[in-house]
Amino acid sequence: MMKTNTLTFITAFAFAVLAGCSKKGDNGKGSDIGGSGEESSPKVTRYVPPKGALNSMRGPNSEVDFRSGIYYKKGAQAPYSGILYGLYENGKARYQLTVKNGKPDGVSVEWDETGQKRQESHYVEGVLNGPIRTWHKNGQKASEGGYKDGKPDGRFEGWHENGKKSGEGNFKDGESSDRKFWNKKGEPVDTYEESQK
Numbered sequence: 001m002m003k004t005n006t007l008t009f010i011t012a013f014a015f016a017v018l019a020g021c022s023k024k025g026d027n028g029k030g031s032d033i034g035g036s037g038e039e040s041s042p043k044v045t046r047y048v049p050p051k052g053a054l055n056s057m058r059g060p061n062s063e064v065d066f067r068s069g070i071y072y073k074k075g076a077q078a079p080y081s082g083i084l085y086g087l088y089e090n091g092k093a094r095y096q097l098t099v100k101n102g103k104p105d106g107v108s109v110e111w112d113e114t115g116q117k118r119q120e121s122h123y124v125e126g127v128l129n130g131p132i133r134t135w136h137k138n139g140q141k142a143s144e145g146g147y148k149d150g151k152p153d154g155r156f157e158g159w160h161e162n163g164k165k166s167g168e169g170n171f172k173d174g175e176s177s178d179r180k181f182w183n184k185k186g187e188p189v190d191t192y193e194e195s196q197k
Contacts, residue, residue: 041139043139044092052082053084055086090113095108118137127150140160141159142161151171167179167181
């Protein structure tokens with residue numbers, strides 16, 4: 001069974017990461033991921049699970065057991081390696097997650113009930129490692145950044161639903177520096193909370 005609350009937490013964290021980390025230093029360094037709020041995410045109209053993928057949604061149709069933080073094919077003793085997926089009641093994709101030896105390892109994608117992509121992240125041996133991107137319900141890019149060993153690392157940027165930048169900052173080992181925020185009109189503000197007004 002897929003722990004969707006973990007994916008939901010990651011999505012919420014990506015939206016708030018600019019506001020929630022303590023500020024240390026101002027070295028102005030970090031990897032520039034680039035991109036703009038104008039990029040949108042395509043909708044998935046019909047999801048066909050890849051061959052061999054397992055349904056990991058909780059309930060009677062689940063083909064997966066989740067024991068002690070490890071995914072197993074139901075009835076198997078060895079940890080599962082392959083693709084896990086979950087569907088909404090309307091049959092649209094909810095998530096697709098690549099796992100290796102029972103842990104997330106590779107690309108993870110989450111969609112909303114309309115088929116709109118909401119998040120794409122990368123894992124290595126169960127830990128966030130690599131780019132993470134989120135989108136608003138309207139398909140507009142919401143945030144983009146990177147992780148290293150489970151901590152925000154490099155440049156993070158965020159955008160409002162109208163495409164205007166909401167925030168940016170650089171991270172090293174999970175600590176932020178030189179954060180900047182803008183409100184929905186594009187005017188500079190001092191805090192994340194102000195940027196959401």
